[in-house]
Amino acid sequence: MSNLPVGENWYEIYDIGDGIFKVVEPHLVGFMQANTYVVRGRDDTLLVDAGNGVMPLRPFLAAHGLEPTLVLATHAHADHIGGLYEWPLTLCHSAEAEGLRTLDPDVTLAGSDYDIFDLRTLMTGDDSCSGPIITALPYAGFTSSDYRLRAPQVQAIEEGQVIDLGDRQLEVLHLPGHSPGGVGLWDASNRVLFGGDAIYDGRPYDGLHHSNVADNRRSLQRLLTLNPLVVHGGHFLSMQSERFKQVIEDYLAETACLTRPRQE
Structure with missing residues (x-):
């Protein structure tokens, strides 16, 4: 039995303006706290990613007057896909669609022994990761057998x-690098970018077994040409234009030597 405390609220929701809402799960270790977005439109409402799925997401959103009619996964990593099963259909880039449908561990990073109390069951490429993925229990008596990806x-x-x-x-933008089928969403009229894990307020992560630095650089160079006013990333806080540019330029400078052809 875990000695973790019981979390008071599993989800937190924020109205971040312009018909966009952000949902987070505060009771997970930092890098597993993925952002979920709900984008309200006149005719449809879009859900972008669905967190870890420890507790049902759909009734939580409904309690806040949000009922997504379209659902999209920016990529198929475990921290973004947990609640997708609650909706009848999920849109996902073709490079990861089959892996998401079958929960292929090479795509989701969650092994067949995935245990929310054991970070070592995630394929992060970091052998130093250990301990529980959650920092609190969703309810008293919760055990590892109460949770699985669906x-x-x-x-x-x-x-x-x-x-x-x-x-x-x-517009769907294919942004490989962090993962092969990562996508962003570009609202050109409002100059708003949903970046998934291709871009967020932190160094873009390229250390997974299916990450590719060269692809990551190309994706980020492409994003620089968009000049968004605001960027809603897959993790952390949203960014304004200047911070967005800084994150990309820092990464491109850091990784330039990794992709530069050798001089004979």
């Missing part, structure tokens, strides 16, 4: 497709 139904999407909410259109 496979959603998946429809593949591609670069350039548009998610039309009626009064807001979001």
Whole structure:
């Protein structure tokens, strides 16, 4: 039996303006606290990612007047996909769609022995990770057998497709690097970018077994050309334009020597 305390509220929700809401799970170790976004449109409401799925997400959103009609996964890592099964269909880039549908550990990073009380069951590439993934229990008596990832139904999407909410259109950007099928969503009319784990307020992470530095650099160089006003990343706080540029430029400078051709 775990000696962790019981968390008071599993989810927290924030109205971040312009019809966008952010949901976080505060009772997880830092790097597993992925952001979930709900984007309200005139005709449809879009859910972007769905957290770890420790507790049901859909009734929580409904209690706050939010009922997504479209669901998209920015990528298929375990901290972003847990609640997707609660909706009838999830959009995911074709490079990861089948892996999400089958919960392939090479895609989700969650091994067949995935245990929310044991970070070592995540394929992070960091052998120093240990201990529970959660910092509190969702309810008294919760055990590892009470939690598992559940496979959603998946429809593949591609670069350039548009998610039309009626009064807001979001273009799908394929942004490989962190993972092969990572995507962002670009609202050109409002200059708003949903970056997934391709870009957030921190060094872009490229240390996973399927990460690729060269792809990451190309994706970030592409994002620089968009000049967004605000960026809602897959982790941490949202960024304004100047911080967004700084994060990318710092990463490009740091990794330049890793992709530069050798001089003969």
